[in-house]
Amino acid sequence: MDEAGELAEGLRQAVAGMAAAAPFLADWPEGPARRAQVPGLLPVCRWLPDLAGGPLVAALCRAAPRLEWRQTYGAGDFGAAFLDRYGWTELVGLRGPIPSDRVAAGVLMLGPGVTYPAHSHQAAELYLPLAGTALWQKGDAPFAPVAPGTPIPHDPWVPHAMQTGAEPLLALYLWRGGDLAAKSRIH
Numbered sequence: 001m002d003e004a005g006e007l008a009e010g011l012r013q014a015v016a017g018m019a020a021a022a023p024f025l026a027d028w029p030e031g032p033a034r035r036a037q038v039p040g041l042l043p044v045c046r047w048l049p050d051l052a053g054g055p056l057v058a059a060l061c062r063a064a065p066r067l068e069w070r071q072t073y074g075a076g077d078f079g080a081a082f083l084d085r086y087g088w089t090e091l092v093g094l095r096g097p098i099p100s101d102r103v104a105a106g107v108l109m110l111g112p113g114v115t116y117p118a119h120s121h122q123a124a125e126l127y128l129p130l131a132g133t134a135l136w137q138k139g140d141a142p143f144a145p146v147a148p149g150t151p152i153p154h155d156p157w158v159p160h161a162m163q164t165g166a167e168p169l170l171a172l173y174l175w176r177g178g179d180l181a182a183k184s185r186i187h
C-alpha cells in the first residue's frame, strides 16, 4: 500500500468501532484511485515535533513533508496570527490523494495558544483528538478540555470552537454530507 493509503487506513482504524463513526465509514472509498498533490508544509507544521501521540501521530509527522497542507481561511477571517498556527491536510475527499465525494478525512493542526473561533458547516463532522488536550466548545456550552481519544461529533450547522493552551493539537476529522469542500460559516 502507498503512503496515502496507509495513512488513510490509520485514520479509519482510529475510529473503527466507534458508533459515531459508522455513517462516515459506510462511505469509505475503496480502490486504488489517487489524486496528485502539491506537497507543502505550513507554518503550523513547526509544532509537529512537539506532538506526543501514538504510531498514527508518528506516521503523520513522518509523512508531513509529502502531504499538501491547506488553510480554508484568509487573514480577513480570523487574522494573520491565526493563520500562523492553523492548518489541515486531507487524505480522503474532494482534494486529498484518495478521491471521495461522499466522505472527507484528514487531520487538523493547531499550534499552542490559539483560538479557532466558532464556525459551522453543512457537513456532519466527527473529530478525534490524536495529540494534545485542547478546550472544545459546542453550541452555547462552555469550553471544556477533551483528551486525545475522545470522539467529538458535530451535527450539521452546529457552531463549534477550539482553544489550545500550552500544547499543540492534532485532531482527526471526518466530514460527510453537503459540499465537502465548503468554507465554514463564521459566527
Ligand SMILES: [Fe+2]
Residues within 6 Å of the ligand: 121, 125, 154, 160
Ligand atoms: Fe467543523
